[in-house]
Amino acid sequence: MKALFFDIDGTLIDNETKQVPRSALKAIKDAREAGHLTFINTGRVECIIGNIKSRFKMDGYICGCGTQIVVGDKTVFEKRIDHDRGIEIKKLLKKFNVEGMLEARQGIYFPAKPFIYPEITERALDAISTVVEPSVGEFDRDDYDFDKFCIFDDPRFSRSDLKSFFAECSDFDIIDRGAGFYECVPYPCSKGKGVLKVLDYYGIALEDAYVFGDSMNDLPMFTCGAKNRIVLGEHDTALEEYSTYFAKKVLEDGIYLSMKELGLI
Numbered sequence: 434m435k436a437l438f439f440d441i442d443g444t445l446i447d448n449e450t451k452q453v454p455r456s457a458l459k460a461i462k463d464a465r466e467a468g469h470l471t472f473i474n475t476g477r478v479e480c481i482i483g484n485i486k487s488r489f490k491m492d493g494y495i496c497g498c499g500t501q502i503v504v505g506d507k508t509v510f511e512k513r514i515d516h517d518r519g520i521e522i523k524k525l526l527k528k529f530n531v532e533g534m535l536e537a538r539q540g541i542y543f544p545a546k547p548f549i550y551p552e553i554t555e556r557a558l559d560a561i562s563t564v565v566e567p568s569v570g571e572f573d574r575d576d577y578d579f580d581k582f583c584i585f586d587d588p589r590f591s592r593s594d595l596k597s598f599f600a601e602c603s604d605f606d607i608i609d610r611g612a613g614f615y616e617c618v619p620y621p622c623s624k625g626k627g628v629l630k631v632l633d634y635y636g637i638a639l640e641d642a643y644v645f646g647d648s649m650n651d652l653p654m655f656t657c658g659a660k661n662r663i664v665l666g667e668h669d670t671a672l673e674e675y676s677t678y679f680a681k682k683v684l685e686d687g688i689y690l691s692m693k694e695l696g697l698i
Contacts, residue, residue, distance in 0.1 A: 435641045435697060437464060438474040438495070438628055438654060439688075441485055443647035444665050445473075447683040453488060456689035461489055463698040472631060474624050476616055476650045478580055479503070479538040481564045498608075498618040498650060499627035500580040501538060510630055512622050513537075513578045518604075522582065523572045529598040532586065534561075535572075537579040545570035549592060553585045553613070581622075586613035608650050611669075616650055625653030643697065645680075645688065646672065663691050 439445050439461075446453050461471050473485060474495040482494065493504040502510040514522070519535075526533045532549040534557060535542040541561050546569065548554040561567045586593055591613070599607055606623060608616040624646075632642055642659035644651070647668040655662045655675035664672045666682030673679075680691035692698045 434637065435464075435469045435643060436632060436635065436637045437469055437471045437643045437692075437697065438624075438631075438645065438659075439471070440624075440646040440648070440651050440654075441473060441475045441477060441482070443667065444645050444651075444683065445485075445489065445688065448667070450684070452684065454684060454686055454688070456686040457683070458488065460689040460692045460698055461491070464692060465490070465492070467698060469697060470635065470637075474627055474644070474646075474654060476581075476624075478536045478541075480540055481561065484564060493631065495624065495627035495631065496538070497536060497580045497622075498606075498616065498624055499622040499630075499653075500619065502627055502630055504631070504634060509634060510627075512619060513580055514619055516575075516578055519579055520575050522602075525598055525601050526572070529594040531584060531593045531595060531598045534583045534585070535579040536581050536583065537577065539577070541565060541567040542571055542577075542579065543567055543569045544572050550585055550587045553587060557583075557585060581616070581618050584615040584617065586615070588613045610649055623653035623657075624651060625655075625657030628654055628657050628659055643695070645691075648672075661695070663695075 445457055464471055470492045472493045473491050476498045478497040495502050500512050532554055543558055604620055605617045639658045640660045643661040644654040644659045645663045646654055647665040649669050655672055662676050663678045663680050664676040665680050665687050680687040
């Protein structure tokens with residue numbers, strides 16, 4: 434029995450077209466029928482993977498870069514940002530004029546309009562709105578907790594003091610996704626730590642772990658010790674030195690063909 438871990442965006446779903454190849458759906462189905470365990474391992478929090486759950490039948494989900502692990506229908510691990518620390522983060526965002534999006538398993542929270550970077554943040558808001566109804570202008574409320582957060586910036590004409598803000602966030606892993614987008618995950622959580630917790634839960638060896646990814650927030654998966662590391666055709670070049678298999682692009686049946694060649698299906 435092997436354990437397979439899949440990123441979503443850019444791995445199972447094409448980033449540009451948002452299409453899911455039928456071959457990827459078949460590959461997951463065939464792998465489970467062969468007796469393997471399959472898991473989503475995503476930066477998305479639980480409230481925005483509902484459509485993924487309905488399309489891909491998985492054995493579990495690692496959400497929010499390892500801040501929540503669900504096996505079957507049971508949450509076996511969770512880490513939320515401490516309530517008071519969450520309030521402090523919101524104050525720091527305002528103090529340093531930083532545009533942020535708060536991510537929680539129960540919802541997504543945007544600052545009040547007008548946004549600091551309207552073009553960028555409106556685009557993110559529109560994308561989230563296709564999956565779940567986000568809350569806008571509720572940063573001042575203190576009756577909710579969140580799991581991680583993202584930062585939006587415009588490198589062309591930044592109006593934010595990111596350096597000072599990040600200096601106040603030493604308890605977070607700041608993942609630079611490029612183009613002014615940063616993912617902020619509370620230590621010690623990561624996609625890699627999530628993989629290790631699932632392997633330990635089932636008693637599966639690192640030699641039998643397969644991770645599939647494409648972007649910088651997948652790097653912890655590729656460096657956690659899993660012996661089989663599959664990078665999709667369109668990927669961040671920083672993953673290449675850690676990859677053991679280079680798959681084709683998502684829409685070129687990259688998932689199915691790689692799993693076939695690796696003997697998983």
